[in-house]
Amino acid sequence: MTTLPRRINDWFDGKGWHIHPHQQAMLDAANHPATLLIAPTGGGKTMAGFLPTLSDLSQNPVPGLHTLYVSPLKALAADIKRNLRRPVDEIGLDIRIEDRTGDTTYTQKRRQRADPPHILLTTPESLALLLTYEDAPRMFAGVKRIVIDEIHALAESKRGDQLMLALSRLQSLAPDLCRVGLSATVEDPAAIAEFMACHPAKPKIIVADPGPDADIQMLRTEEPPPWSGGGGKYAIPAVLDQIRQHNTTLIFHNTRAQAELFFHHLWLANEDQLPIGIHHGALAKEQRLKVEQAMVDNSLKAIVCTSSLDLGIDWGDVDLVIQIGAPKNVKRLVQRIGRANHRYNAPSKALLVPANRFEIVECKAALDAVKAYDLDGEPKGPGPRDVLCQHILNTAAAGPFDAAQLYAEITTAGPYRALSPDAFEDCLAYCATGGYALRTYDRYQRLLEKNGKWQLRDPRATAQIRMNLGTIIDTETLKVRLKSKRGPGSGGAPLGEIEEGFAATLSQGDTFLIGGQIVRYEGLNEMTVQVTRSPSDKPRIATFMGTKFATSTQLSTRILQIFQQDSWPELPGHTAEWLLLQRERSRLPEPGRLLIESFPRDGRANTVIYGFAGRNAMQTLGLLLTQRMEEQGLAPLGFVATDYATLIWGLEPLTDPGPLFELDNLRQGLERWLAGNAVMKRTFRNSAIIGGLIDRMTRGARKSGRQATFSSDILYDTLRKYDPDHLLLAITREEAMKGLIDFGRVEEMITRTQGRIDLICLDGVTPLAAPLFLEAGRVPIKGLAEERLLAEEAERLFDDAALPETITKPRRWAVPF
């Protein structure tokens, strides 16, 4: 057992603290090449990560960079700096601690490169940027440790892949580097450990005592949840009650739009004027900081938030977490619950609020999963190649490199350990010549091979490479500011950002919600949306890009299992009756079978497919099926998809579903459909930016309205037409398949049901299908049906002319029970 140096030990004693077992374990593993620590929030995780550094520096206080700390949030780096400074000063260690993020000043950054601190706190992007400088070998030569915080969050995105590539470079510069990953509870610690290790060296995993089980329940309300929708508005009185009973409550939502709407309604009902704030990623930085400061000062009773508060600063006084809407993913739920009560060994308290009737079942499934410690997560595929291309360019920016050496280095990174030499060659060729079938650029190669080393043809390209570095792609948004009374030039208070597409739909006088305020659109001034406060009571909701989470495979399976029960005493009465009625009228979906219902309504043939494959996959399924139904002359008119079902309506009923669900047919349809698809174009744009084909659009460049900006859509179309096998198109297909298209889960659904399809023909809507008719986000199909309806309408008009006018009442539909 490694003992702490006396000074540090005395400091612990002075505080009356004992070193936690996992902190000791981290100390013992100080020289292990890669160690992953899994610990709950509040468990002294950060201290565990830094103890070996403090211990070493207190005994061997040599100048130079000793430890790097990387976190996904800039704010976290600044927070850690504060939290680390205090013990270091109290122990009396002479250690320099500095942070380096996008916000650090130019002069400070220069100084840090010449004279680095002992501990540098930074982000993956800033680290990758540092590695593109020629002096990186000198700066990093003596680095002993790197601590990666919230590694579970980084591992989910391309930022993590980029970080691991950067680490492979760093390890070449500092061969003795030890890696430490700090993670919240995850379903597969081994996968994260493999992700962060330097292959083929084996990583070590230390799991801290998870602490007591969370106290988690479904919120009981007097009013039952509505049949559809996701707002949770019905629960507002009950939520206000809970806020009153607790110190500080975090109210999590799955989307920003829902958070805005809920916050608005919460304020309308907030008769006691409880101090409640809102926090999400599209709000202006000033707004967010204000709310964060109020949190630290303990002056807020509640914060309505989104995943923007999933990570970050520890607030000790949060004693309740409320999740509005089904959590969609058990792992995220557990991590959110962990935000409450950041005291070790105190149970976290959380309430789930199902937003609609179906979500009651989903919340029940999530509760069961949390109790069974059954976390979910899709296995992560190999590292994306657009990130690899960027890494090759970044490496070239630092100086000439040897291809074989770089390949060897890259394959030490977890996500790229299985990268084939051919795949690497393709990426290198793309970086060098563009990788086109037409060899136009042999004269203007970006990278040249000289004396066995690859280097930039034009060294000035380094500036461009640095500007384009990173894997986060901003959506095109416009800033929203209150219109200043002093005239348009002098800019009022910033409120946040809205999507450019949403801004384009606004005309003067329109009102919308942002940051909990209702504002009136006044006009656009130099790419800034000017607004005034408005007393309107019918605002629109600003749309924000942002991922709509799909229900995980594991939760979907649990829901299907709940359906198999004989009765549901644990569910609220209304929900149990609803399921029973479905079983009587039709059937409940089963895990190994595919239930399809077919029934007429409003003169249309309706088909409901209970695929339980998550929203994105069910959406893709809807697109593919309607395409096939159009070919079969069934004249589909439109469809809508939820996490568990797709509803298609059209003129003719589906009678033979078998062939529709053959995997080959679906795949063929996918290839055709993918071609001109907007999802593909968006994915292409992202990969083209990450892969260095097109420049990142900075706000400045967009503001100046440069003519030189070409649409990535046109590049995509041209490439598809003239060079369909190009690397970037292959990457685009790969990325789209695992992202928004989520074809993997369609495949999983087909495999799970193996052609065991139950087509049930009924004379009307079933209980389980009813909510689908209220679902928003309907997708119209423009095809045969439109022309047929048009022809019928024309015929009807002629008939009407000859016949006496009949008054037809519009048929109204109500939930049939």
Next chain:
Amino acid sequence: MNFHAFDFCGIGLRAYGAGALFWPHEETLVVSDLHLGKSERIARRSGQLLPPYETRETLSQLEHLITHLAPSRVICLGDNFDDLQAEKELPEQDRQTLNGLVAQRDWVWIEGNHDPGPMSLAGVHLAEFIQEPLTFRHIAEPEPHGEISGHYHPKTSLSLRGRHVSRPCFLVSQQRLIMPAFGTYTGALRCNDPAFAPLIDESTYAIVTGPTPCAVPVHGLRSSRESLGLR
């Protein structure tokens, strides 16, 4: 092939969705800002390696129009090449396509700011071309009379029932017509950009390109001019 027919200085013209102008009476086809060789020039200058197929695509679009309209004269309104070196380095296959098109009809190359000076291609090379009552030049001049020009690559944005559409457009005023860019990789400038302020007046409207070209008021123009302090 859809077009929008309109009257300009007493002349009946057609605006085609691909961004070309046709003068039926004179059997004249006008295109502007082809920027041939743009990807090659970008590679040469910045090292950015865009798909090198845009010259081929632009020429195939032009060929398609010529086959359909059978013009006896074609006017290219300047910035025909992205720079003079791009003309010299035109790939052999593209040069043959272009020579084939030029050989069979009157061909007028107007010079632009990107390609001022001599070119080796057949056809007439001019600074401007006049066919009464119209004048064809690359950059618009202050007091125009029936002037047709290019250079600015205008585009306009529309909001159609919540759908945001942004497309290159023709800008038509009483005495001035500004063409959209025809080249495949040419970007565009919003027509509420300050650069357009001196070039438009109360009579100005836009013809949006695309599958069904149509005339629309210039979106957001007035308010942007006011915010700029212009009247």
